[in-house]
Amino acid sequence: MAVFTRPAFLGLAVVILSVLAGAANAQLSPNFYSTSCPKLAGIVRSGMASAVQTEKRMAASIVRLFFHDCFVNGCDGSILLDDTSTFTGEKNAGPNANSARGYEVIDAIKTQVEASCKATVSCADILALAARDGVNLVGGPTWNVPLGRKDSRTASQSAANSNLPGPGSSLATLISMFGNKNLSPQDMTALSGAHTIGRSQCQFFRNRIYTETNINASFATLRQGTCPRSGGDSNLAPFDVRTADGFDNAYYQNLVEQRGLLHSDQELFNGGSQDALVRQYSNTPSRFSADFATAMVKMGNLLPTSGTQEIRLNCRKPN
Ligand code: HEM
Numbered sequence: 001m002a003v004f005t006r007p008a009f010l011g012l013a014v015v016i017l018s019v020l021a022g023a024a025n026a027q028l029s030p031n032f033y034s035t036s037c038p039k040l041a042g043i044v045r046s047g048m049a050s051a052v053q054t055e056k057r058m059a060a061s062i063v064r065l066f067f068h069d070c071f072v073n074g075c076d077g078s079i080l081l082d083d084t085s086t087f088t089g090e091k092n093a094g095p096n097a098n099s100a101r102g103y104e105v106i107d108a109i110k111t112q113v114e115a116s117c118k119a120t121v122s123c124a125d126i127l128a129l130a131a132r133d134g135v136n137l138v139g140g141p142t143w144n145v146p147l148g149r150k151d152s153r154t155a156s157q158s159a160a161n162s163n164l165p166g167p168g169s170s171l172a173t174l175i176s177m178f179g180n181k182n183l184s185p186q187d188m189t190a191l192s193g194a195h196t197i198g199r200s201q202c203q204f205f206r207n208r209i210y211t212e213t214n215i216n217a218s219f220a221t222l223r224q225g226t227c228p229r230s231g232g233d234s235n236l237a238p239f240d241v242r243t244a245d246g247f248d249n250a251y252y253q254n255l256v257e258q259r260g261l262l263h264s265d266q267e268l269f270n271g272g273s274q275d276a277l278v279r280q281y282s283n284t285p286s287r288f289s290a291d292f293a294t295a296m297v298k299m300g301n302l303l304p305t306s307g308t309q310e311i312r313l314n315c316r317k318p319n
């Protein structure tokens with residue numbers, strides 16, 4: 001006769017509860033392609049390795065693409081779609097136009113994946129893996145990526161404009177925009193640590209370096225050197241003044257010294273609710289790495305709640 005021991009019963013209860021709570025993404029699993037595309041992880045890893053070898057910043061650009069994909073109707077590859085005659089896509093939305101980059105890297109990886117496993121792996125999953133590998137290739141943590149996403153057949157410029165936070169956002173706005181995606185203030189603060197790599201254009205931090213008072217004076221002067229009061233809108237500066245292309249906790253050390261680049265960055269350490277966590281991350285890199293990985297998985301679990309999905313053959317257009 002089968003008897004439930006207490007641990008077995010608890011285990012069963014946990015399984016039932018998680019099925020109920022996670023119905024929308026219950027199908028995601030790190031092993032999703034293990035029989036249908038066993039070489040997938042290696043193909044994505046080597047595609048990212050060669051892209052990052054050519055240009056270190058590409059790690060940052062791909063991580064940002066993943067964030068901008070997931071925040072707009074879930075992680076469904078929608079940001080990768082070019083505009084068509086029937087919809088205006090996300091590439092030309094405010095937060096992405098002349099800013100989001102790395103599309104050709106995803107195209108190149110997709111070509112390799114298709115050659116090995118035809119019509120099997122979604123562009124959304126390729127982007128999730130590529131973001132993980134980008135972080136790891138420039139010195140950051142690694143994690144298992146749950147897989148099994150499908151690609152949207154459409155994209156929404158208006159949803160991209162309204163769901164993605166801007167560089168002038170207040171702490172309250174950041175907490176609420178991440179909260180809208182079921183991400184906690186801690187997730188938001190950890191995910192913002194992606195700004196330990198990559199670049200920003202002058203137009204997004206000009207106001208901060210000329211008018212704000214919660215900024216390190218020598219840092220403001222440094223950034224003013226390549227970001228004039230007028231003109232030079234697209235001049236680039238690294239987010240992380242310490243280790244520009246290395247994924248580490250220096251972003252938080254910068255914030256503690258009032259060396260955040262964007263207004264929204266410094267909002268995380270400006271006398272508010274995230275100060276203590278920023279200090280912890282600045283002192284304990286392992287805590288940041290673990291929380292960042294956890295939050296990336298959580299963000300990656302955002303899935304579309306409507307519309308039709310497919311395995312797109314070309315990441316730029318619906319089948
Ligand atoms: C918290 C709210 C956030 C705001 C307001 C914000 C805003 C920005 C802005 C304005 C840029 C510069 C774009 C440009 O100059 O073209 C940028 C770049 C970047 N963002 Fe964020 N971001 C946020 C959160 C995130 C998150 C959650 C991630 C990833 C997990 C992320 C990853 C990046 C990366 C890696 C870059 C550099 C991209 C490159 O060099 O190509 N950001 N972000």
Ligand SMILES: *[C@@H]1O[C@H](CO)[C@@H](O)[C@H](O)[C@H]1NC(C)=O
Nearest residue numbers: 216217218219256257258259
């Ligand atoms: C400004 O940055 C320097 C590093 O160059 C640092 O030593 C100093 O503590 C910072 N100032 C403040 C007020 O945090």
